[in-house]
Amino acid sequence: MMPRLPCxxxxxxxxxxPGCSREPAPPEAEAQIADAPWRVSAWPLRIDAAAAQPDLxxxxxxxxxxxxxxxxxxxxxxxxxxxxxxxxxPQPPRSIAVGQDWFVNWADTPHLAVSADGAVWAHWLQKSxxxxxxxxxxLVRSANGGAPWSAPLKVNTDGGQSEHGFVSIWPDGADAVGxxxxxxxxxxxxxxxxxxxHGVGSGAMSLRSVRIGANLHRFDEVELxxxxxxxxxxxxxxxxxxxxxxxxxxxxxxVRDIAVTRRDERGWTAPKPVHADGWVMPACPVNGPSVxxxxxxxxxxxxxAAGDVPTVQAAYSRDAGDRFAAPFVLDxxxxxxxxxxxxLSADAAWxxxxxxxxxxxxxxxxxxxxxLSHERQRIEVARLQGRGRGTGFAQMAATGExxxxxxxxxxxxxxxxxxxxxxxEATVVSKGESNIAAGEITGSASGTRSP
Numbered sequence: 001m002m003p004r005l006p007c008x009x010x011x012x013x014x015x016x017x018p019g020c021s022r023e024p025a026p027p028e029a030e031a032q033i034a035d036a037p038w039r040v041s042a043w044p045l046r047i048d049a050a051a052a053q054p055d056l057x058x059x060x061x062x063x064x065x066x067x068x069x070x071x072x073x074x075x076x077x078x079x080x081x082x083x084x085x086x087x088x089x090p091q092p093p094r095s096i097a098v099g100q101d102w103f104v105n106w107a108d109t110p111h112l113a114v115s116a117d118g119a120v121w122a123h124w125l126q127k128s129x130x131x132x133x134x135x136x137x138x139l140v141r142s143a144n145g146g147a148p149w150s151a152p153l154k155v156n157t158d159g160g161q162s163e164h165g166f167v168s169i170w171p172d173g174a175d176a177v178g179x180x181x182x183x184x185x186x187x188x189x190x191x192x193x194x195x196x197x198h199g200v201g202s203g204a205m206s207l208r209s210v211r212i213g214a215n216l217h218r219f220d221e222v223e224l225x226x227x228x229x230x231x232x233x234x235x236x237x238x239x240x241x242x243x244x245x246x247x248x249x250x251x252x253x254x255v256r257d258i259a260v261t262r263r264d265e266r267g268w269t270a271p272k273p274v275h276a277d278g279w280v281m282p283a284c285p286v287n288g289p290s291v292x293x294x295x296x297x298x299x300x301x302x303x304x305a306a307g308d309v310p311t312v313q314a315a316y317s318r319d320a321g322d323r324f325a326a327p328f329v330l331d332x333x334x335x336x337x338x339x340x341x342x343x344l345s346a347d348a349a350w351x352x353x354x355x356x357x358x359x360x361x362x363x364x365x366x367x368x369x370x371x372l373s374h375e376r377q378r379i380e381v382a383r384l385q386g387r388g389r390g391t392g393f394a395q396m397a398a399t400g401e402x403x404x405x406x407x408x409x410x411x412x413x414x415x416x417x418x419x420x421x422x423x424x425e426a427t428v429v430s431k432g433e434s435n436i437a438a439g440e441i442t443g444s445a446s447g448t449r450s451p
Contacts, residue, residue, distance in 0.1 A: 036424055038367060040381055043404060043419035046081050046089035052408045052415040053109040056395035061085075064397055064404055067096070067112050067122065068417055069104055076102045078110055078124050080146065085401060087421055094146055101127045103135035106392045107231065107286050108165040117175040119143050119214065126152070129161035137164050137181050141216065153216045156208070158185040163205070166288065168236040170243055175214040178263075180224070180234050180245050183208045187230075205230045207247055209268070225249065225271050229256050233288030233393070239320035240296050246274065246289045248302075256281045258289045258302045262321050274315050274324050279306040285338075286389075290351075292344035296320045297370060301330075301351045303338025310336040312353045316372040328372045331355070331364065343398035344370065350403055352381070352396050361387055363394055363407060365422075381420050386410035401427075 051068040058064050062085030070077050078096040083089050103125040110124040120142045125135045137155040142148065156164040162184030172178035187203035207228045210221040229248035236245045242263045249259035249271065256279055259271040274289075289302035298321050301314040313327035330351055337354040344350070349368045354361060363381040368374065384391055386409045394407035403422040408415055 035376060036426060037377055038379070038403075038422045039425050040365075040379055040420050040422045043087060043406075043421040045406070045417055045419045046093060047079075047417055048093055050414045051079070051417045052390075053104065053106070053392060054395050054406045054408065054417055055109065055111045056397045056404060056406050057112050057114070058397035058399045058404075059114050062399050062401070064399065065112050065114065065120075066406060067110060069110065069124075071098075073104075075100050076104055078122065080112065080122070082146075083404075085399065087402065087404070096122045096146075096149060097124065097140065097152070099124075099126065103127050103133075103165070105165075106389050107233065109393065111167060111169050113169040113171055113177050115171045115175055115177055115214075116173070117214065118145065119175065120146055121169060121177050122149075123155065123167055123169060123179070125165050131161055133163045133184075134161040135164060137167055137179070139169075139179065139212065139216075141214070143214075150216060153212070155179055155181065155210065155212075156183060156185075157218075158183070160185045162187060163231075166231060166233050168234045168245060170236045170238055172211055172238070172243060176211050178209060178211050178236065178243050180207065180209040180236060180247075182206070182228060182231070182234065182247075183223075186226070204228065204250065207234070209245070209263075222268060224261055224268055225259070227251070229288075230284040231286050232256075232284060235288065235290045237291045237293035237298065239293040239298055241320040244291055244293055244298055244321045246291045246300050246302075248285075248288055249273070254280050254282055256285070257304070258300065260291075260300065260321050260324075274300050274302070275313075275327050277304045277306040279304045281305070287338045287340075290340045290342040292342040292349070293320070294344050294346070294370075297344065299342050299344050299349045299351075299370075299372065300324065301340040301342045301353075303336070303340060303353070310334060310338070312336055312338055312340060312351070314342070314349070314351050314368075314372055316349075316370075318371070325372070328368070328375075330366050330375075337361070339393045341394055341396045343396050343403060345398045345400075345403070346370075348376070350396060350398060352394055352405060354391070354394070356387065360384060361391060363405065365396075365405070379422070381405055381422075382407070382409075382418065384409045386415075390415070 049070045053069040055067045064083040067080040081093040113121045123139045138152040140149045166182040168180045204227040207225040232248035234247040258274045261271045287303045298317040311332040315324040335357040339354045341352040361384040365379040367377040392408045405420045
């Protein structure tokens, strides 16, 4: 374990003047800024009830959109709020949808997207039968920033009583979105569910994609892979050469490595591994990859336990996913839980993941050079009170001024969302004593690989 700086004593966020008011820095100053440490402070969330299953996205205008689920069996609500470029919440939370027949799960969670025309899109999972894991993906659109919402559109149209979920959604074209999901129409996943009943010969989960336009018209639906890991999250990012989609693949020999495909003017490319880890796993680890992109640069992070060593690693591509460099190992050992998240900004790549040891869970964040050539800083974002699967998957979004992190924790038996904001040390003023959730907020500078 690398040495840590003393715990940062932080007051609520105090910002200096926005970055747009600063004079451009000379190249040598920009290099110094890139290597300067970042600090983490509490990011108060405007949430009015117990909540979990967050999603977090940043839009080009500097705003940050947060969604979550509140409620309990019998009645759920999908809610959202929007923070301005200053990280503050000018409006109270609003509801996207309320339902009594939803499938709500710690790992298979709703997502948001904002298309180029400013329309907001959201999806959730809706039960299709009494079988435990029979559910569909439904999608809604709002043309004017969140009210009103369209009638729900069913994304999968096979009509089967099986599992459909682990969705990725991304802006695609002037007014459309792309959607990818794991599809159980060839399997018995409705009864068996995650990790059970998906043996070779019983029918595997597949990966499908479709594009949906402003009028909710479906087009370009395609099956991308006929055999995937059953219940690992998918993820997508838009590159300069089209959407790049990552997921955990599955072979007849139960090798479950991370695969990638990109859609260009000729359609989707043939899936191929990001790296040949060779992880043989007889059941789904519920631990999908994450991808971020800027132009033709892309970063994929993932969890593997190849060789029986839990590991978090990331790989860089300079050509929109055609080829990836050898993985950069970020963490390994029995405490590594994975549940990764990435962000890619102009001067840094960010990878977030979860650890759990005898003292509890912690969120770890690495700040790396954009091409993953070296690690600049390791930060422990928070120590959690919750344990196990209930804490779900933390989310992260990067804007021009800050990086935001949101995660699920527990206070007693009640799920709560927590938030953190990271900024360069020069833009943060802090003193006093503070913490996030149950744990201290710490940061350390690092210029070496870990471990």
